[in-house]
Amino acid sequence: MQGYRDDGVVLRTQKLGEADRIITLLTRQNGRVRAVAKGVRRTKSRFGARLEPFTHVDVMLHPGRSLDVITQAEVIRPYGAPLAEDYPRYTAGTAMLETAERLTPMEKEPALRQFLLLIGGLRTLSETGEDAREPRLVLDAYLLRSLAVAGYAPALEECSHCGAQGGSGTEGKSLGAFAVAAGGMVCADCRPPGAASPAPQTVALMLALLRGDWDGAMRSERRHRVECSGLVAAYLQWHLEHSIRSLRHVERA
CATH class of the missing domain: 2.40.50.140 (Nucleic acid-binding proteins)
Structure with a gap:
C-alpha cells in the first residue's frame, strides 16, 4: 500500500x-x-x-x-529541550500530551483544532525571558480550550442547568457555584449538593483563559490561580471519565 x-x-x-x-x-x-x-x-x-x-x-x-x-x-x-530544563514546564507539558491523547480517542480521525491547540500550547510553554508565562496558567488555558473544542466548554456566564444569564439585572441571576457534573456555573435555584463556591475573580480568570485574554489572566492573584487550577482539573477529569496522571505532578510543582 x-x-x-x-x-x-x-x-x-x-x-x-x-x-x-x-x-x-x-x-x-x-x-x-x-x-x-x-x-x-x-x-x-x-x-x-x-x-x-x-x-x-x-x-x-x-x-x-x-x-x-x-x-x-x-x-x-x-519542544522537549527547553521544557526538560524546567520541572514545572516539563510536568505541565506532559499533562498537555496526555490530555491530547485522551481527547482524541479514535485513531486516524482528523482533529486539526486539537493539533493546533497542542502546538500553540507547547510553543507558549517553551518561551523564556520576558515572554514567559506561568506554566500552570498555560496548561489551564490549554485544557479549557481543548475541552471547548471537544464540545465540553464549561458554562461560565450562564447557569449550566437552567440557562439563566448571570448578572445583577432584572433578568440576571447570581451564579455563585460551580458544579462539575452540571457543566459549569449554576444559580442558587439549581445548585446541587457539593458544588464549589469559587470567588468571582476565579471565574473571571477561567473566562480569560478560555478566551485567550492573557492581559487579564496575568493580573490575577495567586490564590485565584490555585482555585482555578483545581476547578479545571476536576472538570477535565470528570468529562474524560479518567484521571490524568500527569496532573498529580503538576499540582506538586
Missing part, C-alpha cells in the same frame, strides 16, 4: 521487542496515529532522538497490518 506523509507531535513512546518502539503522534491531517519506529532503540538508529515526546516531526508512514510503520522522520521543532 502507498505511504503517506504528515507532521505531528510525539505524544508517547512504548518499547516493542528488543529494538523497536511504538510512537503515538497527534498529526495535522490524520489525527492520532500509532506507528512502529523500527530499530529506533539501537545506538546507530537513523532516527536518533527525532521521535521523542514533545517533538514536532515531519514523518513518512506506510500502512501495516495492525500498526503503521514510520520510514522517515525529520524534526520541525524540538
